[in-house]
Amino acid sequence: MSQTPTDIAVDVQNVTKRYGTTAALANLTLQIRDNEFFTLLGPSGCGKTTLLRSIAGFENISEGTISLFGESLAGLPPNKRPINTVFQHYALFPHMSVTDNVLFGLLRQRVPDADARKRVGEVLDMVQLSALAERMPSQLSGGQQQRVALARALAPRPRVLLLDEPLSALDLKLRQEVRIELQQIQYNTGITFIFVTHDQEEAITMSDRIAVISEGELQQVGAPRDIYESPSNRFVADFIGETNLIDVTVNSVNGDTAMCTLADGTAIQCKSAGDATTGAGHLSVRPERLTLTASDTGDLSGTVKRLTYLGTDMRITIELNDGTTLTARMQNTDDTTLPDRGDRVGLQIEPGAARLLTD
Amino acid sequence: MAKKFDIKRFPGFLAITCLCLFLLYTPLLVVMVYSFNDSNSITNWGGLSLRWYEEVFFGVEAPKFKKAAFNSLTIALCAATTATTIALCAAVAILRAGRFRGQGLSFGLINLPLMVPEIVTAVATLIFFSAIGFKAGYATILIAHIVFCIPFAYLPIAARMQGIEGSYEQAAQDLYATRWEAFRLVLLPLMMPGIISGFLLAFIISLDDFIITNFVKGAGIETLPTAIFGSVKQGIKPNIMAISTLLLLVSASFVTLSWFINRKGGENSS
Ligand SMILES: Nc1ncnc2c1ncn2[C@@H]1O[C@H](COP(=O)(O)OP(=O)(O)O)[C@@H](O)[C@H]1O
Ligand SMILES: [Mg+2]
Numbered sequence: 001m002s003q004t005p006t007d008i009a010v011d012v013q014n015v016t017k018r019y020g021t022t023a024a025l026a027n028l029t030l031q032i033r034d035n036e037f038f039t040l041l042g043p044s045g046c047g048k049t050t051l052l053r054s055i056a057g058f059e060n061i062s063e064g065t066i067s068l069f070g071e072s073l074a075g076l077p078p079n080k081r082p083i084n085t086v087f088q089h090y091a092l093f094p095h096m097s098v099t100d101n102v103l104f105g106l107l108r109q110r111v112p113d114a115d116a117r118k119r120v121g122e123v124l125d126m127v128q129l130s131a132l133a134e135r136m137p138s139q140l141s142g143g144q145q146q147r148v149a150l151a152r153a154l155a156p157r158p159r160v161l162l163l164d165e166p167l168s169a170l171d172l173k174l175r176q177e178v179r180i181e182l183q184q185i186q187y188n189t190g191i192t193f194i195f196v197t198h199d200q201e202e203a204i205t206m207s208d209r210i211a212v213i214s215e216g217e218l219q220q221v222g223a224p225r226d227i228y229e230s231p232s233n234r235f236v237a238d239f240i241g242e243t244n245l246i247d248v249t250v251n252s253v254n255g256d257t258a259m260c261t262l263a264d265g266t267a268i269q270c271k272s273a274g275d276a277t278t279g280a281g282h283l284s285v286r287p288e289r290l291t292l293t294a295s296d297t298g299d300l301s302g303t304v305k306r307l308t309y310l311g312t313d314m315r316i317t318i319e320l321n322d323g324t325t326l327t328a329r330m331q332n333t334d335d336t337t338l339p340d341r342g343d344r345v346g347l348q349i350e351p352g353a354a355r356l357l358t359d
Numbered sequence: 360m361a362k363k364f365d366i367k368r369f370p371g372f373l374a375i376t377c378l379c380l381f382l383l384y385t386p387l388l389v390v391m392v393y394s395f396n397d398s399n400s401i402t403n404w405g406g407l408s409l410r411w412y413e414e415v416f417f418g419v420e421a422p423k424f425k426k427a428a429f430n431s432l433t434i435a436l437c438a439a440t441t442a443t444t445i446a447l448c449a450a451v452a453i454l455r456a457g458r459f460r461g462q463g464l465s466f467g468l469i470n471l472p473l474m475v476p477e478i479v480t481a482v483a484t485l486i487f488f489s490a491i492g493f494k495a496g497y498a499t500i501l502i503a504h505i506v507f508c509i510p511f512a513y514l515p516i517a518a519r520m521q522g523i524e525g526s527y528e529q530a531a532q533d534l535y536a537t538r539w540e541a542f543r544l545v546l547l548p549l550m551m552p553g554i555i556s557g558f559l560l561a562f563i564i565s566l567d568d569f570i571i572t573n574f575v576k577g578a579g580i581e582t583l584p585t586a587i588f589g590s591v592k593q594g595i596k597p598n599i600m601a602i603s604t605l606l607l608l609v610s611a612s613f614v615t616l617s618w619f620i621n622r623k624g625g626e627n628s629s
Contacts, residue, residue: 058529078532085533091526095548104544105534156535 008070009034009160009192010055015064017050017216024050026216027064032160032194033209034069037186039195041203042213043239048196049088051213052162055194057081068159079108084153088164090145092137098124098148099133105156123151126185143174154185160192167202179206200240204228212236228286232273234357237284244290244326246283246300250356253278258356263322266299268349272356282357289353290328292316292339298346302326304339314338318345387607394600401595411601420590424602427586431566434501434582439562442508443516446557447550449509450516451542455525466517473510480507481574488575495577503575504565511564512557519553520546552621559617563610 010032017025024047032038040048053059055066057078066073073081084105093101099120106116124130127147137145146166153161163182167175183206186193197203203210204224212219212227212235220232231237234245248260248268258272260281270283295301305325306317314330316339328347330336339345366372394412398405415424446469453465472480484503493499527549531541547554569584576585583606591599 056533078529079535079537083533085530087526087530089524089526091524091530093527093530093545104531104536108535108540152534 007034008032009036009068010194011065011067011070012051012055013065013067015051015054015066016062017047017054017059018062023216025054025061028213028216028218030211030218030221032192034192035190036208037183037193037195037206039197039203039207039210040213041197041200041210041239042219044198046213047216048198048213049164050216052085052164052194052196055160056083056085056162082156082159083162084156084158084160085162086146086149086153086164086166088166088168090137090149092145092148092152094137097134097136098129098140098151101137101148102152102155105152109156111156119155120151123155126154126188127151127181142169143178146170146178150182150185154189154191158191160194161186163193163195165196165198167197168199175202182206204240212239214239230271230273230355231284231357234282234284237355237357242287242327244283244285244287245357246285246324246326246354248281248283248356250276250278250281260356262300263320263324264300268299268354270354270356271352273358275358276356277358283349283354284357285326285349285354287315287327287329288313289350290326291348291350292328292330293346293348295344295346298348300326300347300349302345302347304341304343304345307338307341318347390600391604391607393597394604396597396600399597401597401600411597412605414598415601415605418598420598423581424583424586427581427583430497430500430580431583434497434504435562435565437501438504438508438565439512439558441505442561443512443554443558445505446509446512446516446561447554449513450520451546454517454520455528455546469513470510472507477507477570481571484571485574495575496580499575499577500572500580500582503571504568507568507571508561508565512561515556515560516550516553519550519556523549552623555620556617559613563613566606566609 008031010030012028012030012032015025015028016023028047028051040051042048050059054061055073057073057076057080068081068083093104096104099117102120102123103116106119107113111119120133121130124133127150129144129147129151132140132144137148140148146169149166150163166182167178170178179202182193182195195203195206204227207224209221209223210227211221214235220227220236222230227236228240231240231243237243237245246262248262250272251259251261251267253272253276256271258270258276258281259267260270260283261267262283268283291298300320302318302320304316305319308315308317309332310329311332313332314336316328316330317325318328319325326347330338393401393404395407395409396405397408397410415421449465449469453462453469484506488495488499523546527545528541531545532538536544567584568582569588572582573585573588576582581589583602587599587602590596
């Protein structure tokens, strides 16, 4: 009946969730598109699980509305929502075999037995677990349990799949394999994935779009590249990847560019987030976009404090004259000449790399 | 570092352990051994025989004991079943319905009877039945047994339920199960070891009860413990030892069964 465009899978409007007096979600508005791999990213305790549980129907939100393809979900219990969840600790039914776990949702939907079993075969193939179909969950490794949980949630063909930090219990190598598989499965099935993580690298490498959340408030929504290259505030810049924050005085703001002066008086033109104003501000510059130059040239100058070898590149910590420390990264190639500890060096900010942020 | 504190190395540890085991089990052993005694005396050994078992099943007192055993078993079965059902409902309500006011109080109230001296409960139950004019007999015994069995059934059930995370039922509901289906298909099977333990414990407690039964039973009806007591008042005969040994066997097999079921349940949910 609704006139809302149906390419919005989940529409979160002004959602607030309070526990007593503390707000786990504060007036959050988000739109998750159909077919997308959407990630909720934020530090532990920021409200990611709460939002996921609200979408699944396990929490009653205090204010706001959540709609699925234009239809409000208000008042619908979890079992009436065509949404499935991969729980953080999987919550596989310990008394049922892998097959019975995956069958569970299909049988509750009254899918005829033969069709249901065919579908179980399909999804177990998809997660490469057909060989273990008769095992009990306690006989599976952590990675295998994770796949069963995924298969169980995919089997009833939900319109939206929720994944609450599904990779956090796996070791690093497995995690990287599963990332690629998850992305592939999302692409092949076309199901909207809402993926929760506190790991920014995971979010950046897997997602179509990311929502960064802090203390129940939405900080920024965008493609990984937007978030990384154009963080909208200081929290996002700090949380995603590594960044240098340099105090500046903003002289003028003109649309999305601004003119600032650094502490030593050097004038610099930079891109700015929408709400920048003149006065004190911060410049965010990614370490890989700072270049070392000879002392007395470049935008900034300081002393090399530390060199850290990272394999593919080198991290150099520099203390500016006013005491601020910055990091720069240099590729390890044969013809780079590395400075020594204690050397005076200049720092050049790559044109267009500095971004003016508000707190 | 101080030497590791190890109670096993205390002087006299072995001696005390042996003494305790001796005091606990010798009387039982004596009863069991003497139930096979081919003599009228309860203290002199007169050779091995099954005559006292024969006496129990076919002797002059056999009809009395058979009737009493039948009462005991049917009462234990009904009381344990009912008490387990009530305890399960209570556990679901207290542990699964979310937080509510008086949650701790409910828990306390259910378990309080364990702390009340049985004689007090017995007197109170008797007074209650006479106050409402309920005729003493099979029904009064059954009702009293149901009531005092509830906390015994509740403890293992609640312990098991506390060990089952709510996420299983949530996963079931997420997979389109109604609340009832989530209970029946997920929570109940996971609860089974606790339910069976609770049932067996309640059954044994009911089978074994003397004090309350003796107060509320009225004339003309006996359970096995009251029948044994009645018989012993006229002097201990070896057939009592045979009955006691049989009762011990029933108890021991129930406890063993309960242990195996719990162990199996533990394996499944780990
Ligand atoms: N049932 C609850 N009762 C009270 N506070 C809660 C409850 N669940 C979550 N919270 C609080 O809400 C905030 C967000 O929690 P959560 O959504 O689990 O965070 P995240 O998943 O991002 O780590 C936290 O501060 C947490 O303490
Ligand atoms: Mg969480």
